[in-house]
Amino acid sequence: MVNRQPIIAVIGAGIAGLEAASQLAALGYKPVLIEKAPVVGGHVAEWNRLFPDMTPAEDVLQPLLAGTAKVRTLLNTEISAINRLKDEYNLILSDGSSLLCQAVLFATGFHLFDASKKEEYGYGIYDRVITNRDLEQWFNSRQDARIDKPRAVGFVHCVGSRDLKAGNPQCSKVCCITAIKQAIEMKEEFPDAEIYCFYMDLRLFGKKYEDFYIRAQRDYGIHFIRGRISEVGEAIDNRVVVKAEDTLSGKPVKVTLDLLVLMAGIVCNPDAQQYAREIGVAVDEDGFLKSRNNLAAITDSSRPGVFFAGACTGAKTVPETLAEARSAALAIHNYFNSRG
Amino acid sequence: MRERFASGFDPFVIPFVIGMAFVLGYCLIAMIRVICQLPKADRKRFLLSLITPKYIWMNLRDIFLNCLIHVKLWKRNKVLGYMHSSIAFGWFMLIVLGHLEVMLFVPERIHLFYYPIFFNYFVAETEQTLQGALLMFLMDFFLLMVLSGILIAIIKRFASRIVGMRRTTRLSALDRVGLYSLWAIFPLRLLAESFTAHISGGSFMTIPANWLFRQFLGNDLNALPTWWAYSIALCIFMCVLPFTRYMHIPAEMLLIPMRNAGIKIRHPRKGFALLEVYSCPGCGVCIDACPMSVRKTNCKDATVYLNRQLRRGNERRIAEISDKCLLCGKCSAVCQVGVQGPELRVAQRERRKFALTPSYTGMDVQPLTAAVAGKGGVLYFAGCMTQLTPSIRRATASLLDKAGVRWHLMDPDGGLCCGRPLMMAGRSEQARELIAKNLEIIRASGCDTLLLSCPICYKVFKEEYPLEGVRVVHHSVFFQELIAAGKLSVTHEDGLRLVWHDPCELGRGCGIYEQPRQALATAGEIVEAGMHHAESICCGGSLGSLTLSYEQRQPMTQNALDNLTVADPDQIVTGCPLCLATFVRMADRPVRDLAEVLDEHC
């Protein structure tokens, strides 16, 4: 071993990066967190509460922040280039410095699908159309002129997910349950509002998700309509008129809403694709980074010394991401051990 | 014996007379009202039965056995049986002997109906005769009998478990007044008779008591107030009687002849239904018996409470109790006076108003009719439920083939409903439309036997379908006969322990208990459940209940299963697809239909 304390570049300080860095530090390595944004925490830091127990996002972040308090963290730092050396990787950072490391962990996470690409939903065009992220920010800040005592709210599932034409044929996994969570929160906030969820399939696979769904139906009276919204128009009073087919009754439905929330899906972070190309790490057909083995080695890349954690390999939930981050830390540990 | 008072009167009899006059008047009017409320045909039938010797004998026997001796209760619970018969029969004998004494000693006073009750106050013993001593002895004997009954009653009230009841009814305020006055009557009588025993004479209880009292009281001043108290206690009891559960005493005496005459509930609140409600003694046997009362749930929905709410006219609760019931019939099976809980409830359901009434007249059943037309032989109607338990249909078909029976399936691709679920929901008029449609198919088939593997269907086909010339038979009976006739040879599997679950509709509903057991015994060794035959416990899946949710039914099913498995059988066997489907979900061992077991051993 060249260095008693190998340096591991952890790209991205979202929950995957934070958890992995904290585990690596505990294992005696020197992780370096590289974060593009001015704060750590990634998407979870922008979220208010998390399904299915309505846990405040803060509660998930706090232990991670505590665990990485002593880890070197570079904020506002982008990676200009990555070079692969023999057994080592050299990262040129946006501040001009370079970082030589013995392993790279991609914790680059995901990008929320740009909802304005689904033009027919009118995000960025109609006043009353917002995204899941906008709503979550409203839960945090309570400041959004678009949300004004709505009497009818719609949620559109699968915006930019399972949509070949939108460039993302994959399921984003978390939107169904997020929509249900947000629908419940909106109903709690505005008990008189009628809330509609327009879905293609409801994919409630996780622990307690189905209970959450039953509660949304029975206790909150949220209307689930199986059918994707075909188009959104604006009525003279600025409310939005949405059209869909209720596929269960085989009839077109139309409803006027005060607020339409688009459940923007998960796509791979384009930066991750860029870095991967630079060091010859494979990108999968779905745009996410390609694991060496999707069953047995999801955290391993096709290159030695490069590892993945979290949503850079596909949509993940918070517990999956955390578990994968720990798993990646262990994989890195084994990697250094095997090199002697 | 001589009379002590020339007038034959003392003011203390007034309370009794008032009470007696009130209760007799009330009961007479109530009886006339009930009889008038009967539909004309029923009324005629009932009145005719009263003058038919056969019925007179039946009525007398039943009234004696049920109202006085409480034979049914003896069979169920010896302590409770003794308690009831000691009070009823003892009291009855006191009244009879009292009259005998009056007739023997002061026949001129027989027209004073209070005289036999207070006989010992009005007479003085002039000489001791054997005859007098015997009567005195009997009077004391029966008084002791009643008192022993009262003692048990008091114990039961405070510790019902001692007499073998887990739960008993909660009494209303008036019931308590009635109860306490009833308890008071006989100790007061003992006191009153004891105080006057040195004058009127007495026997083994009253004489020593008299002696005892005289030792420290020394005078007769206590005698009159005690007779007053006795009279007042009687008065209170009789005045509250019509408004308490004790109304069952007179009501049952009308119920028995009416039931013997074959009168049925035709109106949810009038006539026979009203009489049944008043005949309910409020004993609460139905609470423990009710399968819904498992884990102390739904205790307030037992028949005893339905009757109470019906008397109070609490419509919300009547509807709730009526709709929740599984209609398993167990409350009727255990009821001492034979109140028909399920029938009463269905009558309430039938009273409902609906915004929407189904109609099936427009259905074209031609394809079903054409498929079986003129086939003759045995027509097997598998029924809706069997579609969810295809093993029953397959096993039945296989057995029929093995026995060489010429048979046809009436509903190969699903037929119509038999109509029984509609009847249970109180929509018997609509059920008639389905019955008419099914009749069309059955008649067209020209069959001689209609075979059913579902007891729900069996009951309605047997009772409601005018199928003269066609034998309606449940498969358990049919297979038992085939085995007995040697057409099916079943191999006995030694050591195979089987428990038979009596489905409600087959057992209590149609009285079929033994044939399935006989058939089953050819295949294995029969073990019995904790409660069986008429006391078997509903599986909880019954269509009878309109409101019980799946979650509420689950503990009932578990309870029924626990009962079935007390003897640790290898398999639970039943003859109802609904019981089967209900048990299978929760059972810890195989649950099979009788046909499946037989087919496997054939």
Added chain:
Amino acid sequence: MIYQGKQKIWSDYQKEIPDDHWFYVRSCIRQSFFPASETHFVKIVRDLLGKDLYETPHHTTCGGIAYHSDTIPQETAMTIVARQFALMTEAGYKNLVTSCITSFGNYCEILETWREFPELEARIREHLWKACRREFEKPEYVAHASDVIFKLRGEIAERAKYHLVSRATGEPLRVVEHIGCHYSKMFPHKGVGGAEYPCVLSGMVESWGGQVIDYPERRHCCGFGFRQYLVKANRGYSVSNTHKKFESMEPYHPDMIITNCPGCPYFLDRWQYVIAEQTGKTYGQNGCGIPALTYEELAGLVLGYDPWDLGLQIHQVGPEPLLDKIGIPYDPNRKYLGLNEKEIMKPGLPTVLKCC
């Protein structure tokens, strides 16, 4: 409505439209119903603005109507289109401009199909050769005539005699723009501004001073729907569609409708009469209808051509209230005079819809 949002989308759908040298193919329907529109397109583009616009009397239908009515297979339509291309090639042009939206869609669809299935193109070339011994080159650009007017909207605005402004109030006129379905719904990138918020017509309206209104059923079909109209049994669906659009635009009180498709102005115009007869309801002011014009007619009005020369008298809905609103002079006595100043006969007047 966030206008910037729309502009962002428009910027994503910039279509390259050549400046000059066009091979123009006319529309079967428009030649019959709105001949003056096509005439004025030629007048404006070639005569007024001096562009090179060529047309040949040898061109035929593109086969689009038959294709969309399921009466001919696509290969037949392709061969017809191949012949048009051959005519263009023979004339030495590379830029195709079609008068008809369905033709435009048909050309685009066929070119895209050939791109995906080159063997099909080879077969069509063979068919064409066998049929009429012609050969062709595919056009470099295919544009709809409204694309050309969109491109030239600035030049037209510079020469404008009238603006789409109410003379009385100075307020911009409220204009409903209706895009033909085959313009960009099949290939959003072939239309100016894409399929969801096309700006080909709204660009003209805004350049000429009007205000476009955005109503919920803006994207809905005019109701023609080929088989829905052509089969009489289905005509109820056709008129119901149109009715739905009018119900949706009614609260906005539009002053006029402009369209870029042959069928749309026809159905948005004529069905107003049928709806009025059936329901007693009219959508314009004072019992009149909402005039539904073609973009050439609108361009012609802006440029100061005589309304009757533009053929406005052959619309069911009278254009007079609109002309009065803008302040365009017209001679009511000339309304039903033909080009030779002879009476072309007055139509009978409807019972409900007021037509001046």
Added chain:
Amino acid sequence: MDFGFKLSPSSAVNLDTVDHRRFDRLAQLVPDALTCIGCGSCSATCTASAWTGMSVRKVLLGLQRGQDAEVDKMLSGCMLCGKCTMVCPRGINTRQLILTLCRLDKKGEMVR
């Protein structure tokens, strides 16, 4: 004037104007009615469906889509056999639901 064709009524369901009082009342009385996931088990097993077109799933959906006539027609074809209750994966007491619905008028009031 007879054109030989007419404005045809829209088949679209306008949720803004649908009268769902009957469904709301049902949901109050039988809250499980809200938990239907439209799996269709009830209709698939229904004894009556082949004869009368009954479908609990469609009834529940129709109530929320303003299809009153269809709902009533289906409800009047129910034979109450209870198979739907047995198969419902969400444990909805369908018989109670049907009987309750039969007792509600168009405005969702219980008939007396």
